[in-house]
Amino acid sequence: MIRRILLLCCFIFSVTAKAQISFADQASGLGLDAACGTTIFGNGITFYDFNSDGWDDVTINTESGESLRFFENLNGTFQEIFLEIPDFIAQTKQVNWVDFDNDGDKDLFVTSDLNGNKLFENVGDLVFQDITAASGISLEITSSFGASWGDYNNDGFLDLFISNKTPLLSNKLYRNNGDHTFTDVSTEAGISPDGHGSFCAAFFDFNNDGFQDIYISNDRDFNPNILYKNNGDGTFADVSESSGTNAAIDAMTVTIGDFNNDGWFDIYVTNGIPGNVLYKNNGDETFTDIALESGTTFNSVSWGASFLDADNDMDLDLYVCGSFDASIEDYLNGGFYINNNDETFNLNNESFPGDNRASYSSALGDIDNDGYPEIVVANSNDENVFLWKNNTATTNNWLKINLEGVESNRDGVGSVIEISTDGNKQYNYTLCGEGYLSQNSATEMFGLGTHSSVDYVKVTWLSGAVDVLNNVTANQTLHIVEGSNPQLSIDEFESSNRIKIYPNPVKNTLFLETNTFLDNSIFNVEIVSILGQKQRVAYQNKSNKINVSNFSNGLYFLKLTTSNGQIIQKFIKE
Numbered sequence: 001m002i003r004r005i006l007l008l009c010c011f012i013f014s015v016t017a018k019a020q021i022s023f024a025d026q027a028s029g030l031g032l033d034a035a036c037g038t039t040i041f042g043n044g045i046t047f048y049d050f051n052s053d054g055w056d057d058v059t060i061n062t063e064s065g066e067s068l069r070f071f072e073n074l075n076g077t078f079q080e081i082f083l084e085i086p087d088f089i090a091q092t093k094q095v096n097w098v099d100f101d102n103d104g105d106k107d108l109f110v111t112s113d114l115n116g117n118k119l120f121e122n123v124g125d126l127v128f129q130d131i132t133a134a135s136g137i138s139l140e141i142t143s144s145f146g147a148s149w150g151d152y153n154n155d156g157f158l159d160l161f162i163s164n165k166t167p168l169l170s171n172k173l174y175r176n177n178g179d180h181t182f183t184d185v186s187t188e189a190g191i192s193p194d195g196h197g198s199f200c201a202a203f204f205d206f207n208n209d210g211f212q213d214i215y216i217s218n219d220r221d222f223n224p225n226i227l228y229k230n231n232g233d234g235t236f237a238d239v240s241e242s243s244g245t246n247a248a249i250d251a252m253t254v255t256i257g258d259f260n261n262d263g264w265f266d267i268y269v270t271n272g273i274p275g276n277v278l279y280k281n282n283g284d285e286t287f288t289d290i291a292l293e294s295g296t297t298f299n300s301v302s303w304g305a306s307f308l309d310a311d312n313d314m315d316l317d318l319y320v321c322g323s324f325d326a327s328i329e330d331y332l333n334g335g336f337y338i339n340n341n342d343e344t345f346n347l348n349n350e351s352f353p354g355d356n357r358a359s360y361s362s363a364l365g366d367i368d369n370d371g372y373p374e375i376v377v378a379n380s381n382d383e384n385v386f387l388w389k390n391n392t393a394t395t396n397n398w399l400k401i402n403l404e405g406v407e408s409n410r411d412g413v414g415s416v417i418e419i420s421t422d423g424n425k426q427y428n429y430t431l432c433g434e435g436y437l438s439q440n441s442a443t444e445m446f447g448l449g450t451h452s453s454v455d456y457v458k459v460t461w462l463s464g465a466v467d468v469l470n471n472v473t474a475n476q477t478l479h480i481v482e483g484s485n486p487q488l489s490i491d492e493f494e495s496s497n498r499i500k501i502y503p504n505p506v507k508n509t510l511f512l513e514t515n516t517f518l519d520n521s522i523f524n525v526e527i528v529s530i531l532g533q534k535q536r537v538a539y540q541n542k543s544n545k546i547n548v549s550n551f552s553n554g555l556y557f558l559k560l561t562t563s564n565g566q567i568i569q570k571f572i573k574e
Contacts, residue, residue: 020392021311021351027387031078032071034385036378037063042303042360044094044437045378050106051126056365056441058376064091064114076368086130090115093145094437100158101180102410111144113165136182142169148433150203150212151409153234154462158409161214163198171198190236196223202254202434204265207285210464212414217251217269224248244287247277253436257307258427259316260343265429270302295345300324300331304362304436308373312396312447314426315339319375321359334359357383365441371398371475373445397448397474403430406482407463407568414462417444420455448474463568464559501558505572508549524561529554548573
C-alpha cells in the first residue's frame, strides 16, 4: 500500500513538473492568421525584428504565385504590412534579414527552388532595390533551399553560403567584398564541386578557434552530411569523417546549441522514421551521436527543430517539427523535449496541445518582450502557421542581449556570448540562417532560474575583441556595442587607444607607440589579412617596429595579445 502511494506521488509530481511548461497556439488571436500554401518539402519562416523597433516580426515564405508575407509586431500583436519588393512573386524557401553592407538596416535575401535567388538592398525605411545581378550572386535557377550568413574570413563583412537541393549543382560560398559585390569562392575555398542534395547549412565555430566552420545537412543516405573546418587562411578542410558528423540519413535541419552548457556547441539533425541525430561536441574536434541515450530520436518524419529554454530554468529544451498531421496516429506529429540537465530529455507533448499539422520550419522570438521565448511554425497543406505563445508561469528570471559589431560585422553574427550565474555558465552562438529554412530573433535569450543577477556577461567577437559586463541585473535587455566594455583592467589600461600605429597607410615599416605597462604585457603579435590569412611577423618586445615591406597591398588587422586581453588595430599596406 505504501509503495503504491509513493508511486502515485511520484507520478503526480512528474505530471505537475511537466505541466509547468505550457504553450498555446494564438496565431489567429494575435493577428497572424496566415498560411504558407503547399510546397514540396515545406516552406521556411523567420521570427526577426526587420524594422529594428525592438519587437520581433514574422516573415512567411509562400508558394508559387504568392508574394512573401510580412507581419509587423505592434507591442505583442501582429499586423500584415505590404513591402514593395521589386518584381518578385515566386515560390520561396528561406528568408534572411541581414545587414550585409554594415549600414545599420536590414537587407533581404530570399532563396527559391523554382526561381533564382534574390538579394534586395534596404535603401532606407524598408524600401528595397534588387541588386542581385550587380552583386555577382548567380541568377541561375539552382533549386536553392537554405541560406546562411557568416564571416568566414573575419574581415567584418558577412559572407553567404547557399545550399542547393538538386544533385546536379554544387553548393555555393560567396565572399562579401565589402563594396556591395560578392565573389564565388567555392572552388578556391575547398567547397565540394559535386551536388549533395543539400537542404540547409549553418556557420558556427565547432572547435572554438575563432574561425567559423560550416555544417551541411544532405538528403539521402548516399549523401553524407558534411562538416567543413575553417583553416583560417580562406580555405576549408572536409573533416566530416574524422569528426564523426558524416550522418548518412535523410537529413533536414542543422540546429545549433550548447544543450549541456559545456562551452562546446552541439548539432541536432532531423531525419525520417529511423531517428534523429544529436551530435554532442566532445571538445576535441569529434562528436558523438547521443540521440538514443538522450531520448531525442523522435522516430517519425521531422524537419525543423529549435533549442530554447522554454521555462528559463537555465538549460536548453528542444522543439521538433513533424510533417505527419492528425490523420497519422502511429507516429509523432511533433515533439517537445524537456532538458533534465543530465544529457537526457523527457518527451512532453502535453505542453503543446493541438500540435498536429504538417509542420516544417520553426523559429524563435519573444512576442511580448516578457523574456520568455515563443515559437512560430510554418505548416503545409494550406494550414495556418502556428504561433506558440509561451504561457508558462513567469517565476524564473531572464536576460536578453542584442549585439552591435564595430570591427566585426554589424549584426554581431558569429559571436559567442557567455554568462555566469553563481558559477553556472551558459553559452549562446549568434547565427544568421539556421534550423530548417528558418531565422531566429537577433536577440539572444538566457534563462536565469531564480537568480536576480548575473556574475558577468562575456562577448567574444569574430574580430577577437572581448567585452565583459559584470554584476548585471536580471530581467532586462542589454545592447552591447563591440569595444564598449573591453576585457581589460580599466584602472591599469584605459582602452585600446593606449596603442598607436603609424604610418597608416604604411609602405615598409609599421611603428607601434605604446606605454610601459603594455610593453611588459605583450606576449603575442599577429597580423591577419582581410581574407583571414596570418602573416609572418618578427617582433621583438620593446622594438616597436614591424617590417611589412613584403606584404601585398590591402587591409590588415594587427592583433596584440596581452595579459589583460586582446587589442586589434586596422592598417592599410600600400
